[in-house]
Amino acid sequence: MIKVENLTKKFGNNEVLSNISTEIKKGEVVSIIGPSGSGKSTFLRCMNLLEKPTNGKIYINDKDLTDPKTNIMQVREQIGMVFQHFHLFPHLSVLDNLTYAPMKVKKMSKAAAQEKALDLLEKVGLSDKADAYPNSLSGGQKQRVAIARALAMEPELMLFDEPTSALDPEMVKEVLDVMKDLAHSGMTMAVVTHEMGFAREVADRVLFLDHGVLVEDGEPNSFFDAPKTERAATFLEKIL
Amino acid sequence: MNLDFTQIVPYIPFMLEGIWVTLRFVFFAILFGFIIGTVLALFKIGSIRPLRWFADAYTSIFRGTPLILQLMIIYFAVPQLSGYDISPFLSAILAFGLNSSAYVSEIIRAGIQAVDKGQTEAALALGVPYRQMMTDIILPQAMKNILPALMNEFITLTKESALVSTIGYLDLMRRAQVVGADLYRNFEPLLFVGVLYWSMVMGLTLIGRFVERRLRVSD
Numbered sequence: 001m002i003k004v005e006n007l008t009k010k011f012g013n014n015e016v017l018s019n020i021s022t023e024i025k026k027g028e029v030v031s032i033i034g035p036s037g038s039g040k041s042t043f044l045r046c047m048n049l050l051e052k053p054t055n056g057k058i059y060i061n062d063k064d065l066t067d068p069k070t071n072i073m074q075v076r077e078q079i080g081m082v083f084q085h086f087h088l089f090p091h092l093s094v095l096d097n098l099t100y101a102p103m104k105v106k107k108m109s110k111a112a113a114q115e116k117a118l119d120l121l122e123k124v125g126l127s128d129k130a131d132a133y134p135n136s137l138s139g140g141q142k143q144r145v146a147i148a149r150a151l152a153m154e155p156e157l158m159l160f161d162e163p164t165s166a167l168d169p170e171m172v173k174e175v176l177d178v179m180k181d182l183a184h185s186g187m188t189m190a191v192v193t194h195e196m197g198f199a200r201e202v203a204d205r206v207l208f209l210d211h212g213v214l215v216e217d218g219e220p221n222s223f224f225d226a227p228k229t230e231r232a233a234t235f236l237e238k239i240l
Numbered sequence: 241m242n243l244d245f246t247q248i249v250p251y252i253p254f255m256l257e258g259i260w261v262t263l264r265f266v267f268f269a270i271l272f273g274f275i276i277g278t279v280l281a282l283f284k285i286g287s288i289r290p291l292r293w294f295a296d297a298y299t300s301i302f303r304g305t306p307l308i309l310q311l312m313i314i315y316f317a318v319p320q321l322s323g324y325d326i327s328p329f330l331s332a333i334l335a336f337g338l339n340s341s342a343y344v345s346e347i348i349r350a351g352i353q354a355v356d357k358g359q360t361e362a363a364l365a366l367g368v369p370y371r372q373m374m375t376d377i378i379l380p381q382a383m384k385n386i387l388p389a390l391m392n393e394f395i396t397l398t399k400e401s402a403l404v405s406t407i408g409y410l411d412l413m414r415r416a417q418v419v420g421a422d423l424y425r426n427f428e429p430l431l432f433v434g435v436l437y438w439s440m441v442m443g444l445t446l447i448g449r450f451v452e453r454r455l456r457v458s459d
Contacts, residue, residue: 048365050361050364050365073367073368073369074367076364076365076366076367077366077367079365080365081361081362081365083358083361083362085358087356087358087359087361087362088362089359089362089377090381090458091380091381091384091455091458092458093458100366100368100376101366101367101368104368104372104376105366105367105368105369133457133458133459134458135458135459149366150365150366153366153367
């Protein structure tokens, strides 16, 4: 589904990602963890080219994203993204947030887009909020709307950039539950997270980044129980 | 102290007509300035270097010289160069519109840049093209932020419009002067058009408040 080859990203002279290679298969859920400043968000953002890689290649369904000839807008239609700070469109109602991109980008009819949107709102448990504006929602509700907004484009891959980090503790679960459902439905997901419980329980694989280097790439249980590297062991010691 | 407002009564229709004359060119100048200003703002935040350079130079020139000078250049100096005898009405729209667009472009630029960068990223991540992102997502949010500043600019323009009396355009201000010269009394006609200017600005203020309230439904 997505293949990353020797990905390097520099901001000026600062190398935030060094030579990362990995692959995410269809239906796989991958957690990306690491200390802050390790480059995990940048890595995620490279996958839909919100950050332009300095070097290396990223293939999505064998299409090279870094090739200038690739129509990046078309690729982005297939990749949903959920942000730490939601980034809902505040001047649009919840329903319009969900129908905007399908109607404008995919040229879906209004009726079809609304039907799809209401269906998704039901899935994330927010049917009653269709006509509300984002500012009237709680953080957890906003993030569930944001997930539904991304899903409305029927993406093949979902990227989550610390989706629960900006939430009050009691709202983390409602968002994680939605993500779990999504994982169980077979969605391919890449999740940057500090929720180790989620990483361990839901993810098929864990990527551990430190200082822009992919230090470990493996199955969650063995990673959490017996990390292969010193750096991962120190990190886990600090947070668990 | 002998104020006598009865003397200006016969001139009232003449002065009231000035409202229409003033409003007509103010309206076009605001519209013209707003459109050019929006385009300049988009140039300024865009990635095309020559356009950015042009917009900056434009702003620098029109903000850096007196409006009355720009008005005089357009009305008196342009005909000398081009041979085209420009009317006071057209030169007023041009001068005020071009001048206003320099200020409006700065207001809109600041408004666009004040919109959370996450909005752009969210739109891009959904595959929304730049143009649609600007018109549907960024500009509506920017407009809400800049409305008070924009209203200020429109109010300033309405009042500064009195400058066109210097090129012989029969606006409110000029009419007050004509009446004053006729009666040898200046206080009454000047006070009268002063009230008219104030009423026009109040009208604009009320429109602004109304629009602001309408835009605030999402809060």
